[in-house]
Amino acid sequence: MPVIETQLDVHSSEFRQNAATMQTLINEFRGIEHKVVAKAEEALPKFRKRNQLLPRERIERLLDPGSPYLELMSLAGYKMHDDKDGSEAGGGIIAGIGYVQGVRCLVCANNSAIKGGTISPAGLYKTLRLQEIARDNKLPGITLSESGGANLNYASEIFVEGARTFANQARASAMGIPQITVVHGNATAGGAYQPGLSDYVVVVRNRAKMFLAGPPLLLAATGEVATDEELGGAELHASIAGTAEYLAETDADGIRLAREILGKIPWNDQLQWPAKKTFKAPRYDAEELLGIVPNDAKKPYDCREIIARIADDSDFLDYKNEYDNQTVCGWLAIEGHSLGFIGNNGPITPQGATKAAQFIQLCDQSNTPILFCHNTTGFMVGTDSERGGIIKHGSKMIQAVANTRVPKFAIVVGGSYGAGNYAMCGRGLDPRFIFAWPNSKTAVMGGAQAGKVLRIVAEQKQRSKGIEPDPRVLDMLEQTTAMKLDQSSTALYGTAHLWDDGLIDPRDTRKVLAFVMDISREAERRKLSSNTFGVARL
Numbered sequence: 001m002p003v004i005e006t007q008l009d010v011h012s013s014e015f016r017q018n019a020a021t022m023q024t025l026i027n028e029f030r031g032i033e034h035k036v037v038a039k040a041e042e043a044l045p046k047f048r049k050r051n052q053l054l055p056r057e058r059i060e061r062l063l064d065p066g067s068p069y070l071e072l073m074s075l076a077g078y079k080m081h082d083d084k085d086g087s088e089a090g091g092g093i094i095a096g097i098g099y100v101q102g103v104r105c106l107v108c109a110n111n112s113a114i115k116g117g118t119i120s121p122a123g124l125y126k127t128l129r130l131q132e133i134a135r136d137n138k139l140p141g142i143t144l145s146e147s148g149g150a151n152l153n154y155a156s157e158i159f160v161e162g163a164r165t166f167a168n169q170a171r172a173s174a175m176g177i178p179q180i181t182v183v184h185g186n187a188t189a190g191g192a193y194q195p196g197l198s199d200y201v202v203v204v205r206n207r208a209k210m211f212l213a214g215p216p217l218l219l220a221a222t223g224e225v226a227t228d229e230e231l232g233g234a235e236l237h238a239s240i241a242g243t244a245e246y247l248a249e250t251d252a253d254g255i256r257l258a259r260e261i262l263g264k265i266p267w268n269d270q271l272q273w274p275a276k277k278t279f280k281a282p283r284y285d286a287e288e289l290l291g292i293v294p295n296d297a298k299k300p301y302d303c304r305e306i307i308a309r310i311a312d313d314s315d316f317l318d319y320k321n322e323y324d325n326q327t328v329c330g331w332l333a334i335e336g337h338s339l340g341f342i343g344n345n346g347p348i349t350p351q352g353a354t355k356a357a358q359f360i361q362l363c364d365q366s367n368t369p370i371l372f373c374h375n376t377t378g379f380m381v382g383t384d385s386e387r388g389g390i391i392k393h394g395s396k397m398i399q400a401v402a403n404t405r406v407p408k409f410a411i412v413v414g415g416s417y418g419a420g421n422y423a424m425c426g427r428g429l430d431p432r433f434i435f436a437w438p439n440s441k442t443a444v445m446g447g448a449q450a451g452k453v454l455r456i457v458a459e460q461k462q463r464s465k466g467i468e469p470d471p472r473v474l475d476m477l478e479q480t481t482a483m484k485l486d487q488s489s490t491a492l493y494g495t496a497h498l499w500d501d502g503l504i505d506p507r508d509t510r511k512v513l514a515f516v517m518d519i520s521r522e523a524e525r526r527k528l529s530s531n532t533f534g535v536a537r538l
Contacts, residue, residue, distance in 0.1 A: 004308040019291035025438035040113035069098035077122025078496035091123030101263040109144040117147035146185030169197040173534025183208040203234035277336030280313035289506040303343035327352030335514035343373035350388035360400040375414030412436040443489035451482035
């Protein structure tokens with residue numbers, strides 16, 4: 001059994017400095033999450049006056065008490081669009097994976113406590129990603145709906161792509177993935193189609209309102225005068241229009257009905273549960289994950305130190321290490337789940353790319369999922385690399401990552417630069433789940449490097465025209481370019497733009513990976529009862 005023997009000095013000043021910096025970054029993103037919660041809680045008196053629960057309270061009522069819950073993309077849209085100070089991050093949606101009646105589900109709630117739950121462009125793309133997660137992992141969906149619809153300030157950015165959310169709902173129904181929606185309040189225009197395309201709809205009496213055109217638009221368009229209740233109230237949809245299957249009395253009653261509906265679906269009855277594997281915890285403390293990655297990105301470290309703190313019994317079987325030791329490949333397990341591992345101890349060389357591509361094929365052959373642990377400056381550049389066929393071999397690695405049939409998981413623990421991001425299964429290569437540590441950086445290249453490149457290009461262009469370059473102008477170009485790229489490469493920037501499924505505390509890495517790998521494993525065993533068009537109300 002090849003157990004990793006740590007070389008990490010947890011008492012060194014460098015370790016303590018690394019850990020202190022990481023803790024500061026953790027506190028920063030957790031503080032932003034708390035800021036969003038506090039902003040929503042300002043609406044509590046208004047919600048209580050209407051006898052309503054806050055959106056997060058609805059999710060708490062929906063989930064099985066004490067069961068695991070993983071929130072996803074909590075900081076989507078951070079400081080984007082109308083979010084001036086970070087307090088409105090999340091894209092107008094609260095979402096995650098948890099248990100309802102013992103069934104693992106994707107649960108979503110419109111954050112109607114902030115701007116009426118209106119959806120920003122970030123909210124749209126968050127929804128599309130959530131639907132992708134539900135589809136790939138065969139997760140039933142429960143939506144707690146109350147939204148003013150699209151944020152009209154950004155309607156042109158939402159309208160066309162918004163149709164894709166409806167198409168995804170229709171296809172999920174046809175796949176055999178149940179979708180339940182509780183309408184707690186407004187569901188207007190396009191927002192009305194979200195419950196309409198669900199398989200089961202619960203409406204709350206005197207609160208739910210669904211219509212394609214509200215009373216003001218109706219009056220302007222046709223001259224007809226109607227109240228909200230007459231036009232699209234809960235009783236109308238439950239007893240006359242037939243849009244809703246269930247009529248609830250309160251928010252809590254609607255959530256109870258959603259739980260009962262799911263409880264009556266024999267979702268897990270035919271699933272063959274494999275015997276639980278026994279496993280040993282890592283031999284090293286997860287607390288030590290805080291101090292492994294250096295503050296200085298130029299300082300090397302061994303990614304096996306991370307493996308030692310997330311792998312069962314710190315057991316890792318290296319693959320082809322003598323051939324190339326900068327791209328680390330091998331086998332490990334996390335809470336009994338067997339995994340192939342690919343990590344970085346330096347740039348990806350031609351040898352590293354061929355080694356990784358071969359390793360991916362072995363994992364594909366044995367149906368072993370793969371974990372990618374990003375910390376790379378990208379592919380090695382230079383005359384030797386080009387002569388060694390870095391483009392050819394790098395392409396092979398990207399081909400292998402793109403085409404492997406096994407589930408892929410990714411954690412960005414440091415830098416993820418250039419085509420190295422692609423080769424290590426960044427967002428564009430469709431990992432089943434991808435998370436990031438708060439110190440991580442993702443960009444086409446480092447800011448300083450980008451600044452120097454543009455400086456050289458500008459200087460050469462001016463000299464080719466017979467102009468003597470002004471050093472002050474070149475300095476400014478270099479500095480502003482570096483600053484701009486550095487600002488757009490941070491973990492907060494990346495998670496705001498949905499480059500990952502959320503930031504995580506490094507100490508939670510093993511727990512998060514075990515949870516999502518269990519989801520994936522269950523999905524691989526589950527057979528769906530599909531049809532052609534999904535379930536439609538007739």
